[in-house]
Amino acid sequence: MAVGDRVEIEELDDGSCRITRVLPRERVLSRRAMARRRDQIMAANLDQLAIVVAATRPSPDLHMLDRLLAVAELNDLDPFIICNKTDLADSLPPELDIYSGLGYDVLPTSIPASVGLSALRERLGGRTTVLAGASGVGKSSLLNALFPGLDLRVGDVGERKGRGRHTTTSAQLIPIDDETFIADTPGIQHFVPTGVGVDVLGGAFPDLRPFAGDCRFGDCRHRAEPGCAVLAALEDDLVDQRRYESYLALLEEAEVAEDAARTGGNG
Ligand SMILES: Nc1nc2c(ncn2[C@@H]2O[C@H](COP(=O)(O)OP(=O)(O)O)[C@@H](O)[C@H]2O)c(=O)[nH]1
Ligand SMILES: [Mg+2]
Ligand SMILES: [Zn+2]
Structure with missing residues (x-):
């Protein structure tokens, strides 16, 4: 089973439930697990990939952006770009222009300046979204700002890894409401696009x-x-x-x- 799988369950006499069937998967995110020499399904039944970059601090990692867009295209996920921390820059980074030119939506956001947050909330509503992007761009902060109560851990830019910091290693689905989910798939920015020749x-x-x-x-x-x-x-x-x-x-x-x-x- 993978995160996001839809299943049929049967209630047992003692009140517990048993999974009787995994329903067919619609869109999956897979990566090649080299050691096992087969693709590993990371998450299933996804709708879109939200790629977060920061206007600055850190400046956009364009190679990561290109990789994530390719992963989205190959996995049939609808991608869009969030450019966060616009309060720290005078304008959107000009290197993002090429992406709007290619037809990818670029949504500016800022938490302190309250920019783009309702548009983003609307874009996420009723869908299952994979949120991806470099560390420190503000993914956890954005989710906390959009959905108070989530209380995700926010780290400072430049904070060292592995010093008591919460580091998730396996995919998980964060439920927002009955129809809205955020899939957290650590390491997605390193995925090798596979599943095709x-x-x-x-x-x-x-x-x-x-x-x-x-x-x-x-x-x-x-x-x-x-x-x-x-x-x-x-x-x-x-x-x-x-x-x-x-x-x-x-x-x-x-x-x-x-x-x-x-x-x-x-x-
Ligand atoms: N100025 C500014 N700082 C932000 C914004 N969003 C997040 N941050 C800061 O960026 C840092 C990293 O945020 P975090 O949510 O942990 O990033 P993540 O690693 O992508 O989850 C934290 O210090 C946040 O307070 C924003 O819109 N503007
Ligand atoms: Mg985070
Ligand atoms: Zn050619």
């Missing part, structure tokens, strides 16, 4: 996708292949170099994971 990783990047269809080879990985339309677009500045580098980094990780899965037979 690595040659479709380009499809998880909406800026590469329009060109990928024109490559000479159907299984082009857009690295050095002859007739690669993505490389041609890069040459013509039609694709952002940094986004392409994020793609390449993920491609390499996915290839390593795939090789490990293929060569390991006794795990």
Whole structure:
């Protein structure tokens, strides 16, 4: 079973309950567990991925953002970006412009200035949302501000890990109301996008996708292949170099994971 699974239960004579059936999963978040050489389902029946960055302190980790967006695309989760701590900056970081241009919603928030909080509450209502982002961007603070009573532990930026700090290691579902859940899946920012052949990783990047269809080879990985339309677009500045580098980094990780899965037979 995975966090978020829907089940049928049967009440027993002593008043306790027994799970009789796990209902089919709709959208799952899986990661490749290399040691076990198979995908591990982290959470099921998810709707959307909310990726939190801070306007500053810390400045946005764009590679992490690209990875999380790709994970969302491949797992069929609707992603959007929350830019928190807008009270600490004069404007949204310009490097986020490319994401709004790609069609991803960027929602500015600030807890002390009370910006965007009701819009965010509305966006989360009635859905199961995976909340992801670097440490210190304000994920716990946002949930506490939106849903008083949750009382999640808030840490200071730069606080050392593992010194009596609450560190969750397995996925959990935080119930907000009967229809609203927040899935906490630690480590999601390190997920290697899997569950598909690595040659479709380009499809998880909406800026590469329009060109990928024109490559000479159907299984082009857009690295050095002859007739690669993505490389041609890069040459013509039609694709952002940094986004392409994020793609390449993920491609390499996915290839390593795939090789490990293929060569390991006794795990
Ligand atoms: N100025 C400012 N600080 C914030 C905001 N949101 C969170 N913080 C601070 O950022 C730090 C990290 O917050 P936390 O919720 O623990 O981040 P998490 O690691 O993503 O859960 C704490 O010191 C918060 O008080 C905000 O909107 N503005
Ligand atoms: Mg936290
Ligand atoms: Zn190509």
